[in-house]
Amino acid sequence: MSVSFHAVRRQPATGHSTAFHATAVHSVAPPAPVTASLPEHLSLLRDPGTIQRFARNETIFHEGDPARHILQILSGTVRLCRHTPDGRRHVAEFVMAGDLCGVFGGTAQSFTAEAVTGVGVMLHPRAQFDRMAECDPAFRAKVLSHLSTHLLSVQMHSFVLGCQNAKERLASFILRLAERTGATRSGRLELAMGRQDIADHLGLTVETICRAITALRNERVLDVPNTHQLVLRNVDALSDLAGAASLN
Amino acid sequence: MSVSFHAVRRQPATGHSTAFHATAVHSVAPPAPVTASLPEHLSLLRDPGTIQRFARNETIFHEGDPARHILQILSGTVRLCRHTPDGRRHVAEFVMAGDLCGVFGGTAQSFTAEAVTGVGVMLHPRAQFDRMAECDPAFRAKVLSHLSTHLLSVQMHSFVLGCQNAKERLASFILRLAERTGATRSGRLELAMGRQDIADHLGLTVETICRAITALRNERVLDVPNTHQLVLRNVDALSDLAGAASLN
DNA sequence: CGGGACATTGAACAGTTTCAAAGCGCGTGG
DNA sequence: CCACGCGCTTTGAAACTGTTCAATGTCCCG
Numbered sequence: 001m002s003v004s005f006h007a008v009r010r011q012p013a014t015g016h017s018t019a020f021h022a023t024a025v026h027s028v029a030p031p032a033p034v035t036a037s038l039p040e041h042l043s044l045l046r047d048p049g050t051i052q053r054f055a056r057n058e059t060i061f062h063e064g065d066p067a068r069h070i071l072q073i074l075s076g077t078v079r080l081c082r083h084t085p086d087g088r089r090h091v092a093e094f095v096m097a098g099d100l101c102g103v104f105g106g107t108a109q110s111f112t113a114e115a116v117t118g119v120g121v122m123l124h125p126r127a128q129f130d131r132m133a134e135c136d137p138a139f140r141a142k143v144l145s146h147l148s149t150h151l152l153s154v155q156m157h158s159f160v161l162g163c164q165n166a167k168e169r170l171a172s173f174i175l176r177l178a179e180r181t182g183a184t185r186s187g188r189l190e191l192a193m194g195r196q197d198i199a200d201h202l203g204l205t206v207e208t209i210c211r212a213i214t215a216l217r218n219e220r221v222l223d224v225p226n227t228h229q230l231v232l233r234n235v236d237a238l239s240d241l242a243g244a245a246s247l248n
Numbered sequence: 249m250s251v252s253f254h255a256v257r258r259q260p261a262t263g264h265s266t267a268f269h270a271t272a273v274h275s276v277a278p279p280a281p282v283t284a285s286l287p288e289h290l291s292l293l294r295d296p297g298t299i300q301r302f303a304r305n306e307t308i309f310h311e312g313d314p315a316r317h318i319l320q321i322l323s324g325t326v327r328l329c330r331h332t333p334d335g336r337r338h339v340a341e342f343v344m345a346g347d348l349c350g351v352f353g354g355t356a357q358s359f360t361a362e363a364v365t366g367v368g369v370m371l372h373p374r375a376q377f378d379r380m381a382e383c384d385p386a387f388r389a390k391v392l393s394h395l396s397t398h399l400l401s402v403q404m405h406s407f408v409l410g411c412q413n414a415k416e417r418l419a420s421f422i423l424r425l426a427e428r429t430g431a432t433r434s435g436r437l438e439l440a441m442g443r444q445d446i447a448d449h450l451g452l453t454v455e456t457i458c459r460a461i462t463a464l465r466n467e468r469v470l471d472v473p474n475t476h477q478l479v480l481r482n483v484d485a486l487s488d489l490a491g492a493a494s495l496n
Numbered sequence: 497c498g499g500g501a502c503a504t505t506g507a508a509c510a511g512t513t514t515c516a517a518a519g520c521g522c523g524t525g526g
Numbered sequence: 527c528c529a530c531g532c533g534c535t536t537t538g539a540a541a542c543t544g545t546t547c548a549a550t551g552t553c554c555c556g
Contacts, residue, residue, distance in 0.1 A: 082407060084492045090407045104396045110403065136386070147395055148352045154402045158332060159338045160411035162451035166544070167325065195503065203410035208544055210504055218504065227553080243331045414512070443535065453513060459537055475535065476522080 017043040039072060039100055040148040041139060060113035060121070061102075069123040071101050076119030077192035081113040081200065085136050091201040093099040093154075094154045094193060096180060103129075104147060162246050163204050170212040171241035172220075178232060189230040286390040287320060298371040308361035308369070309350075315357050317371040321348045324367030325440035328359040329448065339449040341402075342427060342441060351377075352395060360453055409451050410492050417450040417462040419489035422470075426480060427466045437478040 044063065051074070054060050060071070063082060078095040092111055095101045101113060132139045160172045172188065183189040191198075195206045202209070216222040221238060223231035239246045263461060299322070302308050308319070311330060326343040340359055380387045408420045409490045422437065431437040439446075443454045450457070464470040469486060471479035480486065487494045 002434075062552085067250055082492065084411070086491070088411045090411050091404055092406060104399055106393075109399060137382070140388070145354075148354055151352055151357060151395070151399055151402065154399065154406060155340055158406050158409060159400060160446065161406060162448075163332070163338050166326060190281070194501095206503080206543060207505085211544090234427045243521075244333070382500085441534095454535080455537085456512060459512090462536075 009154065010028075017082055024141075024169075036055045036142075038103075039088065039098055041142055052121055052123060054115040054121070056115055056117055056206040058115045058119075060115060061109050063109055064110045065109075067105065067107055068104050068126055069103050070126055070129050071113075072122045072124055073097050073099050073101070073125060074120040077116040078113050078119055078121075079116050079197055079201075082111055091197055092204075093157075094177075094201070096192075098244065100146070103143070104150075117195060119158045138195070158243060164245065166204055166208050166212045166245075168217060168241045168243065168245070169204065170198075170209065170216070171238045172245040173202060174181045174230065174232070175238050175242050175246045177234075178235075182191070187232040187235070189232060191228045191230060279374060284390075286351075286387075286394040287346055289387060289390055298373075299308075300369055302363040302367045302369070304363055304365055306363045306367075308363060308367070309357050311356070311357055311360045313357045314450060315350050315353065315355055316374055318351050318370060318374055318377050320370040321345050321347050321349070322324050322368040322370055325364040326359055327364050327367075327441065327445055327449075328366055329471050330359055337448045338447055339403075339493075342425075342445075342449070344440075344467065348394070351391070352398075365444060398473050411495065412491075414450075414452055414456050414460045415463060416489045417452065418446075418457065419486045420463070420493040421446065421450060422478065422480070423483075423494050426483075431463070431480070432483065435480040439476045439478060439479060442475075 002066060013077045013230055025065065049151060072199075075097050077097075079091050080101065081089055081091045083089050083139045084113075094116070102109060133143055160169055164172065175184075177191075178184045178189050179216060181190065193207045194202075199206045199209045204212075213222065216238075217224050219234075219237070221232075223233055225231060254437045302324075309315075316399050321343055323345050325345075326349065327339050328341045328343060328349060329337055329339045343361075344365070350357060353452050381391055408417050412420065423432075425439075426432045426437050429438065441449075442458045447454045452460075461472060462469065463487075467485070468483075469480075469482045471481055473479065473493060
């Protein structure tokens with residue numbers, strides 16, 4: 001099967017090394033409705049001065065950088081990844097509009113964040129975040145809940161990597177993406193990331209991703225109008241493939 | 249490489265279905281030293297009435313069970329796993345003496361816990377745990393830190409599953425186990441779990457685990473005095489194999 | 497219209513799985 | 527106390543999925 005004999009065959013990230021040093025902002029937290037999710041809660045702190053933009057393939061922060069801010073993605077898609085000395089890459093996660101990143105992991109970033117597309121982010125100073133957690137029990141509960149959810153999703157991904165074959169992995173990925181973007185109904189799914197990104201996320205190669213997509217297309221499970229769009233023609237078939245990895 | 253074509257070939261868990269319903273206990277939390285880790289902190293609550301024992305291969309709780317307690321492992325080793333309808337098994341994690349399990353994930357267990365060896369656990373009622381988190385900021389900090397550490401380790405495991413081949417996975421596993429049990433110095437490592445457990449943890453088959461162990465033995469990296477013991481003869485070689493998956 | 501990055505397809509190769517059988521250790525019972 | 531039996535581990539050989547290498551195709555942007 002598929003372990004990676006990962007040669008060094010990676011896109012030469014057209015990266016610009018964009019260190020980012022936003023100035024800390026001390027806005028006062030307005031009362032948040034108790035029903036709001038953590039990202040919603042945070043977005044109430046909105047302060048135009050803390051917004052930044054990144055171009056496609058730009059590096060937002062590096063693994064090991066001091067984690068002075070919590071980032072809220074306003075638009076676009078970000079990949080959190082890890083690069084090894086011998087050229088392998090592991091994409092731990094894709095972070096999309098509405099999501100947070102950098103909430104956990106202490107004082108240093110545990111991943112490199114790169115813009116998959118053009119990206120807009122809002123920066124929340126960690127100090128402010130910590131202060132809110134200190135004072136506001138409801139906020140704390142949200143943080144905890146957010147963290148648990150996140151943990152669950154990482155564990156689910158471990159399952160995918162540990163137990164599924166190529167087609168199953170792709171199906172799990174597609175379904176999860178569809179759920180996150182709300183595309184499950186319309187059946188139309190935007191793929192912000194390229195095949196290589198998907199491959200590195202699923203522990204496969206680009207070629208295998210292509211072949212798996214082609215296979216699903218031939219089985220009338222998917223339509224592929226273009227490289228960055230999928231139409232889900234048979235969600236049940238996808239769910240069957242994804243198996244336990246789809247919450248359905 | 250290695251996806252799992254996981255047929256249904258599993259040990260027929262000699263399991264006894266041991267539901268566990270411990271009575272809630274309301275001990276008062278004694279002040280904990282600020283330096284204590286979360287497990288240490290919890291162990292100060294020790295109450296003999298909340299201790300339970302489980303025999304090898306017994307089920308401690310099932311995925312989906314209500315999570316009324318947080319478990320602290322006193323002795324033995326536990327595997328947290330997930331069983332799929334078609335007979336695949338994913339061992340998410342091994343939990344060992346001193347570790348906690350069931351801290352996160354909300355009101356329902358997200359994994360099945362099975363005793364790898366005979367196991368002694370202490371049960372901490374979740375309500376009590378929550379109360380402490382409510383009142384004690386230092387305790388909260390420990391929970392947070394514990395959770396972050398745990399998240400990191402799951403992400404590291406994702407990397408192992410996504411990017412490494414059989415020998416590398418085994419090396420990563422052995423090194424991590426050695427660190428956790430403090431066997432890095434002595435070089436002598438107790439393997440509480442069987443080959444099948446390791447295989448299901450690393451997304452490989454038993455046979456592949458055996459062959460990888462044999463290979464490392466032939467390369468003088470390991471000695472294998474018996475099935476449940478390893479001697480680390482060349483930690484550097486192991487670290488090289490584990491690559492980025494070893495912290496140092 | 498041309499160029500380059502990305503996607504797709506093909507063919508050969510390789511690591512892991514699968515199937516099968518033998519080896520070993522350990523507890524139980526004679 | 528020894529022998530048998532059962533479960534787990536180990537080894538071998540063949541099959542198979544995914545990788546690697548290579549070439550072609552496609553789309554977008556300048």
